[in-house]
Amino acid sequence: MDHAANGLDDNLLETVLRQKDELRKSDRRVAEVVLAAPGEVVSMTLAQLAKAAGVSEPTVIRFCAAIGCEGFRDLRVKLARSMAFARTTSHTAITSEDDLGAVMTKIFDYNLSNLNWAQSKLDQEAVRAAVDLLAGARRIEFFGFGASGIVARDAQQKFPLFGTPCGAPADAHQMYMTAEMLGDGDVAVGVSNTGHTREIVTALQVAQENGAGTIGITGQPSPMLDHCDVALVVETLENTDLFTPTVSRLSHLVVIDILSTAVSLRRDEAHHQRITQMKARLAQRRGSP
Amino acid sequence: MDHAANGLDDNLLETVLRQKDELRKSDRRVAEVVLAAPGEVVSMTLAQLAKAAGVSEPTVIRFCAAIGCEGFRDLRVKLARSMAFARTTSHTAITSEDDLGAVMTKIFDYNLSNLNWAQSKLDQEAVRAAVDLLAGARRIEFFGFGASGIVARDAQQKFPLFGTPCGAPADAHQMYMTAEMLGDGDVAVGVSNTGHTREIVTALQVAQENGAGTIGITGQPSPMLDHCDVALVVETLENTDLFTPTVSRLSHLVVIDILSTAVSLRRDEAHHQRITQMKARLAQRRGSP
DNA sequence: GCGCTTTCTGTAGTTATGCTACTTTTTGAT
DNA sequence: ATCAAAAAGTAGCATAACTACAGAAAGCGC
Numbered sequence: 001m002d003h004a005a006n007g008l009d010d011n012l013l014e015t016v017l018r019q020k021d022e023l024r025k026s027d028r029r030v031a032e033v034v035l036a037a038p039g040e041v042v043s044m045t046l047a048q049l050a051k052a053a054g055v056s057e058p059t060v061i062r063f064c065a066a067i068g069c070e071g072f073r074d075l076r077v078k079l080a081r082s083m084a085f086a087r088t089t090s091h092t093a094i095t096s097e098d099d100l101g102a103v104m105t106k107i108f109d110y111n112l113s114n115l116n117w118a119q120s121k122l123d124q125e126a127v128r129a130a131v132d133l134l135a136g137a138r139r140i141e142f143f144g145f146g147a148s149g150i151v152a153r154d155a156q157q158k159f160p161l162f163g164t165p166c167g168a169p170a171d172a173h174q175m176y177m178t179a180e181m182l183g184d185g186d187v188a189v190g191v192s193n194t195g196h197t198r199e200i201v202t203a204l205q206v207a208q209e210n211g212a213g214t215i216g217i218t219g220q221p222s223p224m225l226d227h228c229d230v231a232l233v234v235e236t237l238e239n240t241d242l243f244t245p246t247v248s249r250l251s252h253l254v255v256i257d258i259l260s261t262a263v264s265l266r267r268d269e270a271h272h273q274r275i276t277q278m279k280a281r282l283a284q285r286r287g288s289p
Numbered sequence: 290m291d292h293a294a295n296g297l298d299d300n301l302l303e304t305v306l307r308q309k310d311e312l313r314k315s316d317r318r319v320a321e322v323v324l325a326a327p328g329e330v331v332s333m334t335l336a337q338l339a340k341a342a343g344v345s346e347p348t349v350i351r352f353c354a355a356i357g358c359e360g361f362r363d364l365r366v367k368l369a370r371s372m373a374f375a376r377t378t379s380h381t382a383i384t385s386e387d388d389l390g391a392v393m394t395k396i397f398d399y400n401l402s403n404l405n406w407a408q409s410k411l412d413q414e415a416v417r418a419a420v421d422l423l424a425g426a427r428r429i430e431f432f433g434f435g436a437s438g439i440v441a442r443d444a445q446q447k448f449p450l451f452g453t454p455c456g457a458p459a460d461a462h463q464m465y466m467t468a469e470m471l472g473d474g475d476v477a478v479g480v481s482n483t484g485h486t487r488e489i490v491t492a493l494q495v496a497q498e499n500g501a502g503t504i505g506i507t508g509q510p511s512p513m514l515d516h517c518d519v520a521l522v523v524e525t526l527e528n529t530d531l532f533t534p535t536v537s538r539l540s541h542l543v544v545i546d547i548l549s550t551a552v553s554l555r556r557d558e559a560h561h562q563r564i565t566q567m568k569a570r571l572a573q574r575r576g577s578p
Numbered sequence: 579g580c581g582c583t584t585t586c587t588g589t590a591g592t593t594a595t596g597c598t599a600c601t602t603t604t605t606g607a608t
Numbered sequence: 609a610t611c612a613a614a615a616a617g618t619a620g621c622a623t624a625a626c627t628a629c630a631g632a633a634a635g636c637g638c
Contacts, residue, residue, distance in 0.1 A: 024614090024615065024616085025615080025616090026615075026616060027615095042366050043362075043363070043366060045594085045595065045596085046595065046596055046597085047594090047595075047596090055616075055617090056616065056617050056618080057595095057596080057597085057617090058597080058598080058616075058617070058618090059615085059616060059617080061596075061597065061598090062615090062616090071596070071597070072595090072596060072597085073332075073596075073624095074332070076362075076365070076366060076369075077331050077332060077365060077366075077369045078369075080365075080366045080367075080369035080370045081331075081369045081370065081372060083370060094550060094554070096554055098554070100413060100416060100417050100420065100551055101413055103547060103550055103551050103554065104408075104411065104413065104416065104547050105408075107543060107546050107547050107550060108404065108407075108408040108543060108547075111404065111539075111543050111546070112401065112404055112405065112408075115397065115400065115401055115404070116401065118397075119393075119394075119397040119401075122393065124389060124390055124393065127389060127393060128389050131389065146446065147443070147446065150439055150442060150443045150446070153439060153442070154436070154439045154538070157435065157436065157439070194572075246546075249443070249542065250400075250539055250542060250543075253538065253539060253542075254396060254397060254400050254539075257396050257400070257535075258392060258393050258396050258397075261383060261392055261396060262389055262392050265383070265385055265387070265392065283483075313585085313586065313587085314586080314587095315586075315587065315588095316586095334623090334624065334625090335624065335625055335626085336623090336624075336625090344587080344588090345587065345588045345589080346588090346624095346625080346626085347587075347588070347589090347626080347627080348586090348587065348588080350625075350626065350627090351586090351587090360625070360626070361624090361625060361626085362625075579638100580637105580638090581636105581637095581638090582635100582636080582637085582638100583634105583635085583636080583637100584633100584634080584635075584636095585632105585633080585634070585635085586631105586632080586633070586634085587630105587631085587632070587633085588629105588630090588631080588632090589628105589629090589630080589631090590627105590628090590629085590630100591626105591627085591628085591629100592625105592626080592627075592628095593624105593625085593626075593627090594623105594624090594625080594626090595622105595623085595624070595625080596621105596622090596623080596624080597620105597621085597622080597623090598619105598620090598621080598622095599618105599619095599620085599621095600617105600618085600619085600620100601616105601617080601618075601619095602615105602616085602617070602618085603614105603615080603616070603617085604613105604614080604615070604616080605612100605613085605614070605615085606611105606612090606613085606614095607610100607611090607612085607613100608609100608610085608611090608612100
């Protein structure tokens, strides 16, 4: 993977925002222009930016150095990258003042950069371990509440791709009961963005104690992982604003996609043919008038 | 809205990949270098790139023009931006030969570009009409099966943001019953990527006949829309390959995010405070040991 | 195959952009 | 009020990007 394409170091807009207050007066004027219209700045020339900020060219150069760029060229490149990657960085929270267009843009952007982020952070070896476990499972149970419950249910629906009986108990009692019944050769997958949801943690613990393999899909290292054989930490760009929707769902769903697809790929040809047949019949059923 | 910052037009790497075969011989050599190491190219100088590709500087410039850039500067900027998306939508299908890394990359890329696509295609006025309907609704019911059922359920969970009683009947019978009970002031939202699912179409028809407002979330113009007051067509990049996961879910979920957020924004301050409180209490409940 | 046109590609020269060395101004402390 | 240190600007230089032109290669009718 291209290391230059990820990491916070790369997120120039954020750096600028953070350091703005500690900058020299003139540099700050440059910073303001950059933050206000990064899209324009990217295609500006040094002289143009200097003029726009009302400072001299060398000041702009010094600004570049101050925020950790090699020079103006470097600034442009880093800025362009930062813009696409975190269109959201400058993303102001959603407020009552936003018109519909702004809300649409913000939500899409937020979800997109979040997925991007998740991709760059997802540990391939952990995924491999998870696939190993799942591919060998006799039975798979997915545990999740709320938004994560949606993810668990989605995973359970992917049953045909897994080629293994899958369940996703909906309430806490069913969850306990199910976890208690698991044993050697079974796998429990806990989904919880916070990783703190008590019922999920307990269910995984019970499952593990009974000899089942356990996988945790979460947004951060957390208590849940104490009871997980495999930890899939899907980092999300935290944002606790009032109207920010649950973005973690999407990343988690993609992880489910990856797991189910990878497991399916390990199956034999006969299995693949059954999937093809299933898809065809489903389409037929849907299409019939 | 920064139009240059979204849409597929922006994905230079993809443009290069698509046009590569139609380029002049020397230009193609440049294209190969760009595709092979876009990360390097971004921080290269014109002369360096020319040397790396084994061609003259003007050739590189002509290459820039050929793929739709203003000049070398522009190429760098666009390339940097495209890189952050880091996805040549070269979605070759997923096959049994792919290793895990490839599968991960492909699934993420496919989902990401699909979201991008959906964003550029989603009609703001349709969304506005949907929000108008939902904001005034007395009760909202979401209908969906399979993957779309997940979306419906997610929408139903967003109940607190809507501030309106929401339902998402799971099976066909419940769906009919629910649809039959809807009336003036109620809203039915049908989710179906194909737009052909019989039960959903019927449920919407029934709801509409009974005087309820109807909204359709679908991947293409389809029979379902005949019974919809508002059509939210969320175009997806079609791909019928065996292992391609259901990508439409994600776009549809984002649409739900947008709808619920926009509806919530129309509520008053008291409503917002209740959401804040709800979030705080939920976090507390989760966190408790 | 030959001359002709058309399309590519490279050389050399021009513009203008980014950067540096140095000077002036401002700020702040004694 | 004076001086030292930091900040901002001026002017000039090196280099990078671009353009005009000319030579080479490829297509095409005869």
